[in-house]
Amino acid sequence: MPSATALxxxxxxxxxxxxxxxxxxxxxTSVLVGLxxxxxxxxxxxxxxxxxxxxxxx
Numbered sequence: 871m872p873s874a875t876a877l878x879x880x881x882x883x884x885x886x887x888x889x890x891x892x893x894x895x896x897x898x899t900s901v902l903v904g905l906x907x908x909x910x911x912x913x914x915x916x917x918x919x920x921x922x923x924x925x926x927x928x
Contacts, residue, residue, distance in 0.1 A: 889897065919925065 920927070
C-alpha cells in the first residue's frame with residue numbers, strides 16, 4: 871500500500887497596500903516637483919566649466 875505524503879504548502883501571495891487616487895496624485899506631484907527643482911538647481915561646477923572651457927563671464 872503506497873504511503874500518502876503531504877504536499878508542501880504554497881506561500882500565499884503578498885498583497886501590497888495601494889494608494890488612494892488622491893494619494894497617488896500627491897506622490898506623483900511631489901516626485902515631479904522634486905525632479906524639476908533638482909534639474910534647475912545651480913551647481914558649483916559651473917565655475918569649473920567656465921575655467922576649463924574658456925567661457926566668457928556672464
